[in-house]
Amino acid sequence: MDPRDPRLPHPQANQPGPQTGRLERAPTIGPGHSFGSITDKISTIVLTRKTSGGWFIGFGIAFAMMMMMLYAIGWLLIKGVGIWGNNNPVGWAFDIINFVWWIGIGHAGTLISAILLLLRQSWRTSINRFAEAMTLFAVACAGLFPLLHVGRPWFAYWLLPYPNTMSLWPQFRSPLMWDVFAVATYATVSLLFWYIGLVPDFATLRDRAKSRPWKILYGFFSLGWRGSAKHWYRYESAYLLLAGLATPLVLSVHTIVSFDFATSVIPGWHTTFFPPYFVAGAIYAGFAMVLTLAIPVRKAFGLQDFITMRHLENMGKVMLTTGLIVGYAYVMEVFYSWYSGNIYEMYVMFNRAFGPYWWTYWLLIVCNIVAPQALWFKKVRTSPLILFVIAMFVNVGMWLERFVIIVVSLHRDFLPSSWGMYSPTRWDFMLFFGTIGLFLTLLFLFIRFLPMISIFEMRTLLPEAQVHED
């Protein structure tokens, strides 16, 4: 065994050379970093850095909210869906709204990692790990609702195609079945994608962890990774292929979610352009949520060097673009309903804007269309605080959008005699905010125990990483 302490830098090990001016655009990594310093900075957050009181407070709050969720779920299982505000004709309300909302948020992660990877957008590097984690947790929250919204959750497994003595099968024409497959696939692929990205960093943690239990734990998850060139080669091609698969997958998931509505007969649901409209909305919501989380985290852990202004600005631009697409969709909805000359379609739009829930519609317009216009200005895009506020607007707006689509369309459809009103109960709110608690709890654990930025990919951003032929 080599007597020398391996952790000491080698006497002849080089120090980081001067920051070369090779990058014209704003850098995606702060100056003055070496392979070692990147590694240390990110991994210490996990390994050595003392857990801050702030973390404990935040985690405590999130955990309490999660407990509230469990309470709400328990009562739901005891009494039934009737504890919610759902009724005839509003069969779906918070349950499905929240499902679509979370699923939408869950889109940014995989999208950033996959599409931006294919587009060779190097700036994705420092946020993709974080965004992927966010995706997983959002999908976890989303997945709860389809399970819980059914009248007899203990039979929810009947939606899975499994052989049974009655030779009963699911009904594959139902968009809900498509959902089952889409969401399950999306969750699985996102998880693999995320884990595979983590493996080399697990190796790093394995080699840097001090206590044996952690060594063993990280070692277990690192699968014995040793950075072999052959491994790296296959690893990269696998990662690229996954990205290629994840891209159409991301687009398909919200498309299929939109089918739940588009394939129905209900005016306000039965709309052919829902798929692109929903996908754009999902990316919109996703980036908003990434910003909502990234801005505080980067401050709290002093990661300004890695999640730079350029990242925030780019995400702002993406939000502006998708926001405009969504706005276009809103306009077209109104146009179609008028152009169709169909009384039901026309009345739906009338009812959205001037019916009993008019305020949800106009609030949605303010949050999703008006507020983001500020992003035209570089000043706004480069001010973390304002960005954070706008992102918040969008988070609320996207939830309202689903409320308008689901509840406001359902509560007044074809026969005026069967029209009704909807008002949520406290159980609706407890479950909704409970899932936010679940989401944050997972997030807090993630940033405490895993490298929230991909270490090995950050290394490649350094100029020294470039092989210069000479």
Add this chain to the structure above:
Amino acid sequence: MTTGRRHLDLAAFGARLSGENAPEYWRALEELAEDPSLHEVLREELARESAATGEGVDRRDFLRLMGASVAMGGLAACTPPAETIVPWVDAPEQLVPGRPLFYASAMELDGVGAGVLVESHMGRPTKIEGNPDHPGSLGATDHFAQASILSLYDPERSGTVRYTGDVSTWAAFVSALQATLQTLRGSGGEGLRVLTEGMSSPTAGSQMREILQRYPAAAWHTWQPVTRDSVLEGSRLAFGRPLQTVRHFGGADVVLALDSDFLAREPGFVRYTRDFMDRRRVRAGAATMNRLYVAESMPTPTGTMADHRVAIPAGEIETLARAIAGEIGVGTRVDAGARSAWAEAVARDLRAHPGRSIVLAGENQPPAVHAIVHAINAALGNAGRTVHYIEPVEANPVNQGESMRRLATDMRAGRVRALLILGGNPAFTAPADLEFARAMDFVPFRVHLGTYYDETSARSHWHVPATHFLEAWSDTRACDGTVSIVQPLIRPLYNGASVHEILAALNEDIRTGHEIVRDFWRERARTGADFDATWNRWLHDGVIPDSALPPVSAPASGAIPAAAPRGAAGIEVVLRPDPMIHDGRFANNSWLQELPKPVTKLTWDNAALMSPATASVLKVANGDVIEIEAGGRTVQAPVWSVPAHADDSITLDYGYGALRTGEVGRGTGTDVYPFRTLAGGDIVRGVTVRKTGRRVRLATVQMHHELAWELADGAGARRNIVRSGTLDRYRENPEFLRVPGLEIKGGPSLYPEWPYETYAWGMVIDTNVCTGCGICTIACQAENSIPVVGKEQVLVGREMHWIRTDHYYKGDPNDPDIGMYNVPIPCMHCENAPCEPVCPVEATSHSDEGINEMTYNRCVGTRYCANNCPYKVRRFNFLSYADFETESYKAMRNPDVTVRSRGVMEKCTYCIQRINEHRIEAEKDGRRIRDGEFTTACAQACPTRAIRFGDLNDSDSDVARLRAEPLNYGMLTELNTQPRTSYLGALKNPNPELARRAAPASSTEPAE
């Protein structure tokens, strides 16, 4: 024991008596009841339970609690009565397990009997149908008969004889009664009073007469809250003696109803509405209709059928009647003010149809109006043609108000020594100015025979539980006098006694109810030896042939009473019985409580109904509680504005607000009896209204107040849900209601049609004859064991009814002649059902007979199907609505229908259990099911036969022919759902003279 309801938790007894077999049970209890220690047990139980059922408890939990106590009945008492009862259908074998038998019987309400057929499963009555052979039914029923099955099994019915609230025994009661009678016998019964409800039972009548012979000084009083005193007095004015009118709408071309809801409320309406509607079925080749004029304050089902309707305060009906009478030449001409034109036109139309018209007035109109009506009918030569008169079917046809006044006065004066109240709840329902309840305290010996332990029981020394009509022998007369024997289907579940048995006790008569009734008729049958055969035939048919009362020739004195000085002007209050819980006797019947009331669609509550205009004048909104004051009497009620209601008029339904009803009825509605006095009558003029500032939420199943925008341009019209026009338009072009592109079939489709070779079940609903009474809904509820959900759940829109009746207005809400249409909506059983492809677990699918079926035990409850149903006919069990605990309800439910659990979707099945039963029968005989062999519960109960059901593959079936009618249309067919349920358009037959008034009628004709 100060809690309002003293209910016995007899589960305690059950525990003590475990091992006893049920028939012995009650004797065992009686023995036990003598044991003082048991009284202690009782008190504890009572204390515990009254604590347990304090405010916080919700109704469903309570009924669970009740379940225990009903275990007492053990429902092992579920056995047919000891005596032979005769099934309606002679089956070769009598009782086949699993196969129901039908027995003819009759239900009496307010002294008028309606013939019914009772479906009995293994000795358990489960469903009530109409008796086709009965003149008052013709196979249909009213909603009370449908709901009576629930009352039979109501666990909260009084279950035991009580003395001052404590458990006692029948024996103890009889001895106490005898003792009292001993003291009275000397004085010839001086001070003995019997107070019965209005009843037409000949047996009871003769029993009373015997008693009155025995005790000459005794007196027989009668009171029913829904009194017909003014009808009686009206005929006295006209004919000099009380007579009852029998009407023949079959011969009437023109009908004028003055504040009379003869199509959905007044005695015999089940028969009358059928006769009336037979004149309105416009079919290819038979384009004729009668014409109905209605003048009323509150829109009623009758009003919705009107060809011309004026909304005027009930207090001004008399003036209008006089004006019309004047035009016809009865009495002097009177100026009807704004309605003169209307009055003249109506009068001219009536004069044009001498002997072929009917004029009738409502029960709560003053005697004068009835007298005028008789005079008009006489003048028009209708008497003897479209109307004839018979002696009252009442056993004791007295002016009940006066009878009560005398009784109350005597009670106060201490002249009443013993008071037997047989049925009813006078302490709650008696005219307020008599203060009857307080007067009772002056009577030393008070007995109450009642179904519930109610206000009157609480003020009586002795309470004796009354039997349900399915539990005891009796007899009754139909509206035309035809007699039916009331045949019991089951032994008394709650140890009740019938009126006959009490009267027998008075008479020291030891015969059973069966013997009393049978002996009475044996004497009258005049068949001598073979009476048994006759008797069995009577029981079998459900009617005694040729027992209708003979017409009496009654020349009406053309004279009309002089107009009484009109009461104070201003706002009037009209008091009427609640359409659903009637005078309050059905307050504990949750089916009726939750059955949406016609027009208002309110459930679980009564309200101060008024026109939107009046509401805005009073500056009140729906739900605002107002205090109404007149003559020092006040009543508080929430406001509900009803389009087409007369201005300056407030309609209050009485019957609600009883304090001593069961948990179901407790706390529902407000008691308006304190406002109802003998002096004031049912129309109180010149009331003052004050806003209290309180608000209550009223549970309606249809939000008219939300429809302002739609009303403006006729939602029903633009959506082609309601299609209506005039008879003349129909004569020009019978297809005039067809909308191009909205055919039921023939929408473009990429997919081939599914073939339906065997049967193709379908339904056609004739909106032209639907009065919106809601009987179909409650019949469906009884047949399919549909749970009630309670007011709170109705408020959030979770009512479970499988068939509902939508009510649409047409035109300007301020137009007095606003059109009103009723559209019953069951499942459409679309051939391209939108609900099916969205179900992820194949829980709803299509049968090869084209029925949209629910597989309950496969349903996980995603509610996607309900969302995607354009007709919103699917109902979801958001909570555990079905009551799985209460023993008695288990016995009541239809054994052929699954009870749905929480989290499961349900909806109309076209009564699939009936289809299957008859398919099996047909297959046994190797034939197809014949048309009319059976029908769905809604269609069977419908008095107007607006709903027809059958096989569309059988080209000469009723439905197939109706579906081919030019008026036939499908709802929302633009969605290419290809519904199996289709509709016939509604036609009005306006008087050309008034036609311009009906101009807006064209607005619901499909826009080209």
Add this chain to the structure above:
Amino acid sequence: MRPKTETWGLLAEFDDPTSLIEAAEKTREAGYTRIDAFTPFPVEGLHEAIGFHHTKLPMIVLAGGILGFVTGFGMQYFATVIHYPLNIGGRPLNSWPAWIPISFELAILFAAFAAIFGMLALNRLPEPYHPVFNVGRFVLATRDQFFLSIEASDPKFRRDETRRFLEALRPLEVSDVPW
């Protein structure tokens, strides 16, 4: 199994990717075949340098995708048309357009599995123990150091000669890799 050689091989340490690649190329040119490199991040062109050129991963993924699609569509066709046909809302039994989404999702799922597990299998991972871990400084391979290895099983491997050859490549140091 009993190793035939006393050590696994030799490990040379470099401190930047460029010198590692040069060294790797020289080694290959010197005729060594069983060589490998270890780096903290994927180094461009390193795999050519050690003479490793292509992987059959894409083919595996394609196969996975096709299998997934066929499985999905087949399952739905079997369940709906053959095994338990039902009249659902008057739609034809073979409602193939409705089956595309699920078939598509399964194609993606299977392909993704193929990519991940195919990669791990080809890389012979997980492999918790490997001789190079015995070299103390190898932990820096996941931080900032770059290593080149020649296995003793290489036909051209001669312990001292090879060590000299490696030292000629100017590494930070060369160390034996014990079993």
